[in-house]
Amino acid sequence: MFNKQRLMVVGVTAFLITALGACSGGGDGGTDSTGSATATGQGSEDTTQQAPPQADTVSGLRDTVRHLSRQTVKATRPHMVRRCTSATRRVRHSASTGTGTKRKTRTWYTTERYQDCEKVRSGTETYRRVVRPERWCVSLDDVGGDTARDDVWYQVTYATYDEALGTHEHTRMRFTPTGTGC
Structure with a gap:
């Protein structure tokens, strides 16, 4: 399957390169003031290509x-609430004094209080879901x-x-x- 897709991409790429090469026309064509390609070939038919109109208008x-x-329907989803618990952690502190061989480091610990919060499910809630804007x-x-x-x-x-x-x-x-x- 993958080889078929790769072969298809190679074929489309080769076609585009050929088509773009043919459109450039080498030395027998150019562009006019609007940026449209013009041809100076022989023949009675008009071979001037017009720029495509603005595609988005x-x-x-x-x-x-x-x-x-707008069309909505009633739907339910999990109701999430924030639950926090008090917790503590041990924090290490250190301070240094002196330089070189006379350098001393003092270390001490403190207890820090903090809130450990997480969202947990607490039942369900109803809301209006948009089916069609x-x-x-x-x-x-x-x-x-x-x-x-x-x-x-x-x-x-x-x-x-x-x-x-x-x-x-x-x-x-x-x-x-x-x-x-x-």
Whole structure:
């Protein structure tokens, strides 16, 4: 199994290297002012590659808006409490006086009190677990100018949702979605 995955990775890497080498075009192409690759080859078809549109921004005609409220369920979890006990430990102290051969070290011990704390389980507690977070969605028609792409749902921020509510149907909208589907 592992060898098949490795072989697949090698094949994809080789394909990408070949494709990128072909796209660079050597000496018969370059880039224009927008950074798009241009070709000076022969032929009647347009071989100019356009830079892809901003991938995170979508545009289309407003179709429908939808608000999905947050959905929670009652759940239980262990209730943890902090339990502390008093404890003592013996601490060693030392002090040195003098230098060289006349150096003397005095050692003494004291008892230090401290709290030894730990979290322990003490029953259970109930809480509200979020099953579905709150979402605001907008459906677009003619996404990216493609009339075949209708009823595509995008998750958006509340501000974009509010803006979509204030517009009429089939009004052109452009926004940055937070997710896809609804």
